Amino acid sequence: MTTQQLETQLANHRPAIEQAIEQLGLPLHVFFLEEMEANARAFQSALCAHYSHGLVAFAAKSNPCRGAVRAASQLGLGLDAASEHEMRLGLEEGIPSDHIICNGNAKSTDYLRRAVQAGCTLAVDNQDELIELAQLCERLEVRANVLLRFRGMPLAGLTSADQTTAADWTKFGFHIDEAPRLHRELLGHPWLRYRGVSAHIGTQIANPIGYERLLDYLLRLLESAQAMGLQSDLLDIGGGFPVAFFSRDAWEAFQARLRRTLEDPQLPSVTWNDHPMGYADGTAEWSGKAYWSDVPQAQMVEHLLKHTFPDGRSCAQRLRDLGEPLLILEPGRGLMATTAVTLTRVAGHKDVLGHFVVSLDMGINNHGTNLISPDMFPTAVLPRRSDDRPIDAFLAGRLCFSGDMISKAKVQLNRIPRRGERFAVFHTGAYSADHFASNSCGFLRPGKLAVRKNGELEVWREPESFSQIYGSPEDSLLMSEL
Numbered sequence: 207m208t209t210q211q212l213e214t215q216l217a218n219h220r221p222a223i224e225q226a227i228e229q230l231g232l233p234l235h236v237f238f239l240e241e242m243e244a245n246a247r248a249f250q251s252a253l254c255a256h257y258s259h260g261l262v263a264f265a266a267k268s269n270p271c272r273g274a275v276r277a278a279s280q281l282g283l284g285l286d287a288a289s290e291h292e293m294r295l296g297l298e299e300g301i302p303s304d305h306i307i308c309n310g311n312a313k314s315t316d317y318l319r320r321a322v323q324a325g326c327t328l329a330v331d332n333q334d335e336l337i338e339l340a341q342l343c344e345r346l347e348v349r350a351n352v353l354l355r356f357r358g359m360p361l362a363g364l365t366s367a368d369q370t371t372a373a374d375w376t377k378f379g380f381h382i383d384e385a386p387r388l389h390r391e392l393l394g395h396p397w398l399r400y401r402g403v404s405a406h407i408g409t410q411i412a413n414p415i416g417y418e419r420l421l422d423y424l425l426r427l428l429e430s431a432q433a434m435g436l437q438s439d440l441l442d443i444g445g446g447f448p449v450a451f452f453s454r455d456a457w458e459a460f461q462a463r464l465r466r467t468l469e470d471p472q473l474p475s476v477t478w479n480d481h482p483m484g485y486a487d488g489t490a491e492w493s494g495k496a497y498w499s500d501v502p503q504a505q506m507v508e509h510l511l512k513h514t515f516p517d518g519r520s521c522a523q524r525l526r527d528l529g530e531p532l533l534i535l536e537p538g539r540g541l542m543a544t545t546a547v548t549l550t551r552v553a554g555h556k557d558v559l560g561h562f563v564v565s566l567d568m569g570i571n572n573h574g575t576n577l578i579s580p581d582m583f584p585t586a587v588l589p590r591r592s593d594d595r596p597i598d599a600f601l602a603g604r605l606c607f608s609g610d611m612i613s614k615a616k617v618q619l620n621r622i623p624r625r626g627e628r629f630a631v632f633h634t635g636a637y638s639a640d641h642f643a644s645n646s647c648g649f650l651r652p653g654k655l656a657v658r659k660n661g662e663l664e665v666w667r668e669p670e671s672f673s674q675i676y677g678s679p680e681d682s683l684l685m686s687e688l
């Protein structure tokens with residue numbers, strides 16, 4: 207849903223949501239299940255239309271809570287698990303084990319054992335894991351389903367450096383040059399059942415060129431495995447499907463404005479402390495994370511399946527030529543981001559070096575993606591009024607450190623907000639609520655509310671209580687009492 211459509215949904219369900227706020231308080235993360243379903247169907251349809259053999263696996267790390275995983279299961283999605291706990295949640299919610307892909311660069315022995323016993327597929331990250339997995343399988347007398355996860359491809363600069371996960375500087379996966387050795391090792395292995403290869407480029411990959419390159423590399427890996435007699439029946443290209451947080455015009459206008467201010471220090475800053483964001487390398491070309499894409503969410507999948515490689519074959523054709531391996535997508539952001547709005551209230555505003563700064567009753571532990579790189583989300587003061595006059599503002603959080611900025615890029619607010627007014631941050635359905643959730647400064651983690659298609663409300667997570675975090679004055683627990 208666009209920001210506008212989310213606002214309409216908020217207005218349509220206003221009485222019920224306001225009642226929920228009375229009970230659950232603010233901030234509150236509000237999810238619309240209708241949008242999750244529409245996004246899931248769009249990914250599934252894009253696969254169906256261009257390549258019949260695909261699986262959409264929800265990246266649970268983007269929204270690790272039972273409600274979201276239950277909804278994913280009901281929509282017939284698989285699961286990308288990042289831990290034994292996400293895997294367990296998927297199994298408990300009825301996702302078939304052969305639709306669960308276990309990821310992670312530092313899997314515990316317990317995670318490996320449970321995944322093997324449940325029959326999930328393991329995206330094996332490194333040699334130590336491969337060795338332990340083989341030993342474990344021999345002891346348990348169970349064969350493991352193995353995907354080999356790779357890095358080392360020329361895929362840097364497509365998103366922020368800390369979210370780049372298949373290029374050179376990353377902790378994830380085997381280097382692609384190790385593929386021939388690994389394929390030989392798995393050929394005829396008694397305990398490790400080779401299923402195929404996987405990679406995940408990173409998140410918010412706005413430019414299709416990244417996926418086109420990735421697919422070429424991964425398809426070549428499958429082709430060379432096949433040539434040595436190793437048949438692949440899975441190809442997992444990870445997630446990363448982008449969201450258009452802004453319209454093209456708004457995004458290009460922001461870029462142009464930032465470039466002008468970096469070139470002319472006399473102009474007022476549009477980023478906090480004049481952060482260059484995508485212009486950090488000093489060139490006129492934006493590099494890294496972008497907040498608009500020509501082919502957002504499922505449209506990227508359609509684009510890729512139709513993409514033609516230099517040998518004249520489409521991606522779908524190359525897959526068919528390989529015997530139709532199951533193509534696995536692991537969307538987190540592309541599935542969830544546009545489903546949610548985080549509601550909070552305005553705490554006040556002040557002038558900092560001539561800039562208008564609004565303080566919000568939430569911190570980056572409730573919307574923490576700025577901790578990775580300066581991030582941008584649409585925002586509004588609600589309800590809108592006919593006499594609204596736009597104003598540029600930086601958005602500050604409530605935590606006790608200066609870096610706690612909800613937006614380090616200036617946002618255009620519809621009006622100067624007053625203390626106590628309702629404030630909305632849009633497109634927060636992926637990562638925002640959980641990735642850096644903490645009790646920093648003693649704030650309790652807020653609740654998550656889901657609005658069903660029929661208007662019924664589901665509490666996905668209750669807000670934390672004071673005693674859950676601090677116990678009561680009489681509490682004291684000795685180790686011997688555990």
Ligand SMILES: Cc1ncc(COP(=O)(O)O)c(C=O)c1O
Binds near residue numbers: 409447536
């Ligand atoms: C292996 C893997 N798959 C999928 C995802 C989901 O990425 P996104 O939310 O960008 O779709 C991630 C995110 O970190 C990941 O690590």
